[in-house]
Amino acid sequence: MVNKSINMQNYIRWFLGISVIGLAVYGNSYFAQEALLYRVLGVILVSGLGLFVLTTTIEGKESLKIILESRTEIRRVVWPTRTETTQTVLIVVVAIIICALLLWGLDSLFGWATAKLLG
DSSP: OHHHHHHHHHHHHHHHHHHHHHHHHHHHHHTTTSOHHHHHHHHHHHHHHHHHHHTTSHHHHHHHHHHHHHHHHHHHOOOOOHHHHHHHHHHHHHHHHHHHHHHHHHHHHHHHHHHHHHO
16 A cells, blocks of 8 residues: 555656646747746746656656766766877877778769769
8 A cells, every 4th residue: 555655656746747847848938928048047947846856756766866876987987188088089080081081082983983984
């Protein structure tokens, strides 16, 4: 009985949260004549309220937990140095230029061959 009650509360929270976010979207189009700043602030506030309601669901709590854990994982990442980044970018740019020249050459060759073949 308790599990069924928790499940029903979860469904009600999902419905309420999605409805509030839908209300934000509808309100944005309904108040189209208002200034953009007010509409953006309204959408942000009302959507934030909807997201807050969604974070009270079972799945929302798990999602929030994963987001917080991912922040700690990002801090553990060893980011490349400026030199490594520059070298990698240069390698990618050179590879793109080589591929572009190769494709341009093949396109010119096939264009010339087609022109000769068709007269």
